[in-house]
Amino acid sequence: MSVDTASRADRAEELRNALVDTIIADHEAKGLTMPTEVERAMRTVPREVFTPGVPLEKAYENTAVITNRRGDEATSSVSAPYLIAEMLGQASDALGGLEGRDVLEIGSGGYNASLLAEIVGPAGSVTTIDIDPEVTDRATACLKKAGYNDVTVVCADAEHPVEPSRRFDLVIVTAGAWDIPPAWREQLTSDGVLVVPLRTFGMTRSWALRRSEDHLVSHSHRQCGFVSVQGDGAHQMRYVDIADGVHLRLDEGQQTAPDVLSDMVAGILTQPRREAWAGVSLPPRTVLADLDLWLAARLTREAGEFVILTAQEAAVESGIVAPSWRFGAPATLDEGTFSYRSALRWTDRKFDLGAYAHGPEAAAAAGRMVEHMRAWLDAGSPSPALQILPARTPTGELPDGTVLDKRHSRIVLTFPTVNSG
Numbered sequence: 356m357s358v359d360t361a362s363r364a365d366r367a368e369e370l371r372n373a374l375v376d377t378i379i380a381d382h383e384a385k386g387l388t389m390p391t392e393v394e395r396a397m398r399t400v401p402r403e404v405f406t407p408g409v410p411l412e413k414a415y416e417n418t419a420v421i422t423n424r425r426g427d428e429a430t431s432s433v434s435a436p437y438l439i440a441e442m443l444g445q446a447s448d449a450l451g452g453l454e455g456r457d458v459l460e461i462g463s464g465g466y467n468a469s470l471l472a473e474i475v476g477p478a479g480s481v482t483t484i485d486i487d488p489e490v491t492d493r494a495t496a497c498l499k500k501a502g503y504n505d506v507t508v509v510c511a512d513a514e515h516p517v518e519p520s521r522r523f524d525l526v527i528v529t530a531g532a533w534d535i536p537p538a539w540r541e542q543l544t545s546d547g548v549l550v551v552p553l554r555t556f557g558m559t560r561s562w563a564l565r566r567s568e569d570h571l572v573s574h575s576h577r578q579c580g581f582v583s584v585q586g587d588g589a590h591q592m593r594y595v596d597i598a599d600g601v602h603l604r605l606d607e608g609q610q611t612a613p614d615v616l617s618d619m620v621a622g623i624l625t626q627p628r629r630e631a632w633a634g635v636s637l638p639p640r641t642v643l644a645d646l647d648l649w650l651a652a653r654l655t656r657e658a659g660e661f662v663i664l665t666a667q668e669a670a671v672e673s674g675i676v677a678p679s680w681r682f683g684a685p686a687t688l689d690e691g692t693f694s695y696r697s698a699l700r701w702t703d704r705k706f707d708l709g710a711y712a713h714g715p716e717a718a719a720a721a722g723r724m725v726e727h728m729r730a731w732l733d734a735g736s737p738s739p740a741l742q743i744l745p746a747r748t749p750t751g752e753l754p755d756g757t758v759l760d761k762r763h764s765r766i767v768l769t770f771p772t773v774n775s776g
């Protein structure tokens with residue numbers, strides 16, 4: 356090895372260990388523990404091999420590295436290390452360890468497959484599948500370069516089984532899915548685990564789901580974002596413009612067509628704004644990720660449409676909207692009245708939760724939304740749980756909860772600690 360190669364390898368190891376230390380600290384701040392087997396793999400696999408052409412320092416940033424685009428949209432990336440660590444942690448916790456397991460990874464790149472190969476060891480196996488031949492060619496070359504010769508790389512649409520009779524202990528999906536095709540469940544062993552970034556109500560969470568006969572039951576969830584699934588399982592989100600740089604995202608089988616919604620909301624933000632506040636005083640580190648799914652579950656049961664509000668930075672700066680998060684705030688449209696979860700209101704380093712509304716019933720709509728926020732806090736800020744059943748399941752056989760119908764599945768969302776469904 357030349358002196359240059361040796362010093363680059365030393366520098367890479369230094370950066371890798373610093374990155375893992377950062378991710379462990381980030382896990383601790385979120386109340387998570389990184390399993391030892393995941394930590395060991397992350398301190399071993401050279402991420403720079405899977406990000407060719409990217410400077411060493413960048414290869415060890417805690418962010419995704421985009422590798423393929425179609426127009427403006429990213430279609431493939433080497434996923435963000437903290438997210439990979441969280442998803443591997445979800446898999447390890449749900450299965451009680453991954454050593455010796457047979458794993459199918461959906462969405463290739465090589466980096467995550469190498470981590471999995473390190474973790475499952477020689478007694479296990481890793482198969483990785485991607486729809487894009489450019490990605491599988493690159494993954495094959497990078498895996499070889501990094502010395503992971505036992506990983507099987509397949510180029511196909513993972514909507515369908517990779518090998519009809521093959522079963523895996525773990526199927527881990529690394530692209531954003533809207534539904535769970537039957538093949539993902541059917542390729543699992545009888546108590547195998549599926550880890551999947553799944554969109555429900557327009558919001559993506561990485562869910563660890565354990566198989567139980569023909570359905571899946573959640574074990575854990577984490578907040579995340581991913582490039583979307585392509586191929587037969589692709590599901591386009593639709594957008595309705597409501598002002599310059601302000602959009603509504605429609606993700607489920609919304610009954611009202613986008614052009615009708617568009618007419619309904621034309622000029623809505625120019626109508627006077629009404630606001631309502633929960634009247635609470637929460638400390639800075641309060642985690643609100645589960646509140647938005649709670650709101651979705653509650654608001655979809657009421658009249659009107661549940662939608663997601665997104666806004667460009669300039670639109671927020673101009674004050675036309677003030678959403679809780681500009682990349683996706685829960686919102687409703689009901690007979691010409693539009694309401695959404697607003698930005699937090701800070702007083703003396705504590706914050707309150709609020710809702711803004713425009714339209715004929717604005718005051719009532721904002722008030723209803725904050726009632727649901729108060730109810731979530733009063734219930735002890737419960738976390739959501741999912742059950743995923745085949746689309747053919749009769750309604751009478753569904754557990755209590757909020758039902759979301761997709762193409763292949765009926766998804767039931769509950770908040771178990773409050774026994775309220």
Ligand SMILES: C[S@@+](CC[C@H](N)C(=O)[O-])C[C@H]1O[C@@H](n2cnc3c(N)ncnc32)[C@H](O)[C@@H]1O
Binds near residue numbers: 486511
């Ligand atoms: C975020 S990247 C995967 C990252 C990778 N796991 C890593 O180690 O960093 C998502 C990948 O999913 C792939 N993908 C999207 N839809 C797919 C499908 N239906 N079947 C297989 N692969 C798919 C994309 O081509 C893309 O390469």
